[in-house]
Amino acid sequence: MQPIASLLGKNGMEVKRREGEPTNVFLYRFSKKVQQSGILREAKKRKFRTRPESKLKKKLSALHREKKKKEMAKARKMGRV
Structure with a gap:
């Protein structure tokens, strides 16, 4: 440090x-x-x-972000957002 x-x-x-x-x-x-x-x-x-983030945690975080992004895109398309 x-x-x-x-x-x-x-x-x-x-x-x-x-x-x-x-x-x-x-x-x-x-x-x-x-x-x-x-x-x-x-x-x-x-x-x-x-502590540095583990590879598994990074991967899960990335998957969660992608899922949320797709949900938002779908909501926009449906006119909810």
């Missing part, structure tokens, strides 16, 4: 407080930058390890 800092690249993310800037404005700007960069989302995603 990579540390979050390595995801940001060489430079990382830096938010400096401007001269005379109120603390609440600075915190708002900082939190907005963090959300836009996706750091928090990535950290939450990496909190728990997920």
Whole structure:
């Protein structure tokens, strides 16, 4: 598992407080930058390890998607959707 800092690249993310800037404005700007960069989302995603999906599960999922797709096409043709 990579540390979050390595995801940001060489430079990382830096938010400096401007001269005379109120603390609440600075915190708002900082939190907005963090959300836009996706750091928090990535950290939450990496909190728990997920196992890779088995071949059987992938196959069953694909079959289910195809079945649903056909059902929707049939419903459209019948004028239900």
